[in-house]
Amino acid sequence: MRRRTLLRAALTAAAAAAPLPLTGCGPRGTDARPGLDYLSLAWQKESVDANKALVAAWNAAHPHTPVRYLQGSWESVHDQLLTSFEGGSAPDVIHDEAGDLTDFAHGGYLTDLRPLLPERLNSAIPQRTWRTARIGGGLYGVPFLQEPRVLVADRRLLRRAGIRLPTVRRPWDWAEFEAAARALTRDRGGGRGRRYGVAWAMKEPVSQSVNLALSTGGRVFHRAGGRDVVRFGPRDSAVAELIHRQVHRDRTAAPSGLGMSGSDVLPGFFAGRYAMVPLNFSYRQQVHQQAPEGFDWVTLPLPAGNRGGRGAGGSGPHGGRAQGVSPQTLSIARDCRHKRAAMEFVAFLTGARQLVRLARGDWLVPTATAALAAPALHTERYGWRTGTESARHLVASPVLGVRGYQEWLDKIATPAFQEYYADGIALRELRGRLVEDGNRVLARYQR
Amino acid sequence: MSAPGGVRQPSVARARTAAPGTGVARPRRAVRYAQYAALLCYLAFLGLPLLWLLSTAFKPPRELGSAAPELLPAHPTLGNFAAAFDEQPLLRSGLNSLTVAGCAALLSVAVAVPASYVLARRRTLPARATSGWIVAGQLFPLVLVIVPLFMVLRQLRLVDSLGGLVAVYVVWNLPFALWMLRGYVRAVPPALEEAAAVDGCGRLRTLRSVVLPLLAPGVVATLMFSFVAAWNEFFFALVLLKSPEKQTISVLLTRFTGAEGAADLGPLAAASLLATLPSLVFFALLQRRLAGALSAGAVKG
Numbered sequence: 010m011r012r013r014t015l016l017r018a019a020l021t022a023a024a025a026a027a028p029l030p031l032t033g034c035g036p037r038g039t040d041a042r043p044g045l046d047y048l049s050l051a052w053q054k055e056s057v058d059a060n061k062a063l064v065a066a067w068n069a070a071h072p073h074t075p076v077r078y079l080q081g082s083w084e085s086v087h088d089q090l091l092t093s094f095e096g097g098s099a100p101d102v103i104h105d106e107a108g109d110l111t112d113f114a115h116g117g118y119l120t121d122l123r124p125l126l127p128e129r130l131n132s133a134i135p136q137r138t139w140r141t142a143r144i145g146g147g148l149y150g151v152p153f154l155q156e157p158r159v160l161v162a163d164r165r166l167l168r169r170a171g172i173r174l175p176t177v178r179r180p181w182d183w184a185e186f187e188a189a190a191r192a193l194t195r196d197r198g199g200g201r202g203r204r205y206g207v208a209w210a211m212k213e214p215v216s217q218s219v220n221l222a223l224s225t226g227g228r229v230f231h232r233a234g235g236r237d238v239v240r241f242g243p244r245d246s247a248v249a250e251l252i253h254r255q256v257h258r259d260r261t262a263a264p265s266g267l268g269m270s271g272s273d274v275l276p277g278f279f280a281g282r283y284a285m286v287p288l289n290f291s292y293r294q295q296v297h298q299q300a301p302e303g304f305d306w307v308t309l310p311l312p313a314g315n316r317g318g319r320g321a322g323g324s325g326p327h328g329g330r331a332q333g334v335s336p337q338t339l340s341i342a343r344d345c346r347h348k349r350a351a352m353e354f355v356a357f358l359t360g361a362r363q364l365v366r367l368a369r370g371d372w373l374v375p376t377a378t379a380a381l382a383a384p385a386l387h388t389e390r391y392g393w394r395t396g397t398e399s400a401r402h403l404v405a406s407p408v409l410g411v412r413g414y415q416e417w418l419d420k421i422a423t424p425a426f427q428e429y430y431a432d433g434i435a436l437r438e439l440r441g442r443l444v445e446d447g448n449r450v451l452a453r454y455q456r
Numbered sequence: 457m458s459a460p461g462g463v464r465q466p467s468v469a470r471a472r473t474a475a476p477g478t479g480v481a482r483p484r485r486a487v488r489y490a491q492y493a494a495l496l497c498y499l500a501f502l503g504l505p506l507l508w509l510l511s512t513a514f515k516p517p518r519e520l521g522s523a524a525p526e527l528l529p530a531h532p533t534l535g536n537f538a539a540a541f542d543e544q545p546l547l548r549s550g551l552n553s554l555t556v557a558g559c560a561a562l563l564s565v566a567v568a569v570p571a572s573y574v575l576a577r578r579r580t581l582p583a584r585a586t587s588g589w590i591v592a593g594q595l596f597p598l599v600l601v602i603v604p605l606f607m608v609l610r611q612l613r614l615v616d617s618l619g620g621l622v623a624v625y626v627v628w629n630l631p632f633a634l635w636m637l638r639g640y641v642r643a644v645p646p647a648l649e650e651a652a653a654v655d656g657c658g659r660l661r662t663l664r665s666v667v668l669p670l671l672a673p674g675v676v677a678t679l680m681f682s683f684v685a686a687w688n689e690f691f692f693a694l695v696l697l698k699s700p701e702k703q704t705i706s707v708l709l710t711r712f713t714g715a716e717g718a719a720d721l722g723p724l725a726a727a728s729l730l731a732t733l734p735s736l737v738f739f740a741l742l743q744r745r746l747a748g749a750l751s752a753g754a755v756k757g
Contacts, residue, residue, distance in 0.1 A: 046698070052711055052712065052714045053714070053720065054543050057543065079699075080700065080711055082711055082713060083713070083714055084710055084713055085694055088695070089695055092602055092695045093606075093695065093698075095603045095606065095607075097610065098610065098615055098616070212717070213716060270718075272717060276521050277523055279521055280523030280524070291718070295521075298517040298521075299517050299520055301518060302518070
């Protein structure tokens with residue numbers, strides 16, 4: 010992460026220092042192909058196969074605007090794109106995520122899709138989802154796949170403890186979740202150590218802390234006087250306080266989880282050290298692949314904001330079930346010479362049938378309403394129903410479109426949250442750093 | 457190899473002659489054991505990640521998710537290798553890497569040998585300035601160079617070209633290669649060249665028949681460094697190559713990873729293991745000469 014941050018910062022500086030971007034000036038590099046380049050970040054086999062098959066289907070139907078499939082990777086896409094934008098050889102159609110579009114949109118590297126967007130596509134995706142790709146009045150991507158955060162739980166342990174399994178229609182509230190974690194925490198005996206009710210994988214603690222704040226009516230990022238500002242009041246901090254309480258006071262959450270990624274907590278989950286693990290929806294694939302034979306796991310919705318003012322925090326939008334997300338997007342480079350054809354290709358990829366195929370390949374949830382209704386995504390198997398039903402409560406993450414977020418994240422928020430969750434600093438200190446130091450960072454980007 | 461042997465002999469002799477129980481030999485033996493223990497620790501430190509990679513490459517998914525991972529796979533499988541080959545064109549990208557790294561290494565050496573000779577032998581102002589510029593060139597971080605470099609290569613129509621990548625690697629590796637070879641050239645006594653001149657050799661003939669054979673160990677070391685550096689390089693290859701059929705192996709390995717640290721661990725380990733093999737083979741083939749190079753350099757130094 011550190012290396013990536015330095016690289017990102019230095020590349021941005023290098024790009025800014027370049028005398029004149031060559032984008033849009035003269036011939037488009039060495040590439041005079043009549044078709045389109047599509048940079049895809051799909052990486053799981055099923056998803057790559059689905060993308061390739063869709064590109065082949067497009068090429069068969071559109072021989073005059075063939076698409077070339079290029080594969081990128083999530084880890085390096087920002088640096089790759091920034092360099093190729095500056096060098097004037099960016100791919101035409103770009104797969105990325107909404108959170109990564111802010112700098113590119115402000116830098117003028119992406120096409121504003123509003124004049125190109127077909128009405129059919131516009132109406133296929135809910136307005137709350139379109140908001141994830143609107144930046145500074147323009148629309149810079151088509152959000153097509155997204156993932157809620159869910160609880161992956163050991164069903165056997167929950168049943169044995171007599172705990173009701175929540176559903177999207179009847180979720181736990183945060184107080185019920187804390188009670189369940191307490192009921193599931195116990196000494197396993199035989200020298201096997203303690204079983205924790207939950208393990209919060211908090212290697213990257215900020216996005217979870219911000220996006221889950223929506224459930225208690227918080228946002229962390231607020232608009233005031235036409236500017237983005239950070240606030241961290243009781244509603245913003247309720248979930249963070251809960252996690253801290255579970256780890257350090259109740260001891261119902263594993264302290265070791267705080268430094269782990271989603272993949273890292275899985276072995277402990279399979280071994281019965283943790284009864285529940287909050288994970289992104291796509292982690293189900295790893296659970297499915299790696300779970301021991303006969304391991305009975307279930308996908309549950311995350312708790313909603315507290316009903317009736319119980320416990321800390323209040324209740325946010327969607328009855329406290331709202332979660333912030335940064336969906337995967339398809340954008341068109343400003344330098345693309347066949348923008349209409351590129352938009353047609355994007356519309357083709359985001360057709361309902363194609364979306365279902367892509368979503369299943371990546372174990373994600375599609376954004377389009379028609380695709381969400383597909384029976385294949387409503388099966389109980391592997392928790393698909395939980396994800397698709399949660400989709401109606403997914404809203405734009407408060408961090409989307411905030412200039413300076415990346416610097417706030419790297420320099421202020423990540424170390425501050427890590428220290429807070431490790432009990433190194435108190436809530437008051439966390440609040441001071443996020444708000445006072447954080448707003449100083451944001452102010453530099455909003456002069 | 458003679459130098460370490462020469463050091464060992466007297467200590468062994470002293471140890472043999474020391475009377476048992478006098479305590480003279482013990483501290484030396486203890487020091488030696490401590491040295492071996494430290495060496496073992498160092499080897500374990502270097503080797504364990506590779507061992508773990510080897511182990512992971514042969515583990516089925518369920519063992520990868522085990523809370524108590526074992527070094528030896530309980531149910532070894534070749535499934536990860538099959539999946540890696542199935543998911544990504546490993547052979548093609550391996551061949552690309554081999555071509556690029558091989559060409560870059562040979563060209564680096566071809567340029568560095570005569571250049572380092574001039575830099576070592578000529579004490580003129582341009583030669584000194586060039587030496588200084590080489591050092592200064594190494595101070596620029598890669599990320600400051602990449603955007604202007606991209607634009608230059610684009611003008612030369614060398615973006616998305618293996619030839620362009622070779623050119624970049626040659627230029628990028630050249631400063632280190634020059635510094636390395638310059639040290640070897642300086643270790644060749646000028647008297648040998650003067651003797652060759654007295655015998656009627658021209659400058660080129662002297663270089664080819666007298667200096668070059670003595671530089672062979674240094675050339676091998678430089679060749680290895682350039683090859684391994686080019687084989688492992690990621691960022692230039694990521695940014696400069698676009699066509700799928702031109703990708704190198706270091707870029708291809710990232711295709712097994714997703715967002716937020718998610719990874720297809722088994723196939724990734726299998727592909728990574730395969731990606732380390734050419735470097736190991738290259739090293740194994742040249743290491744005898746490299747060892748010769750080191751000792752030759754030591755004696756001359």
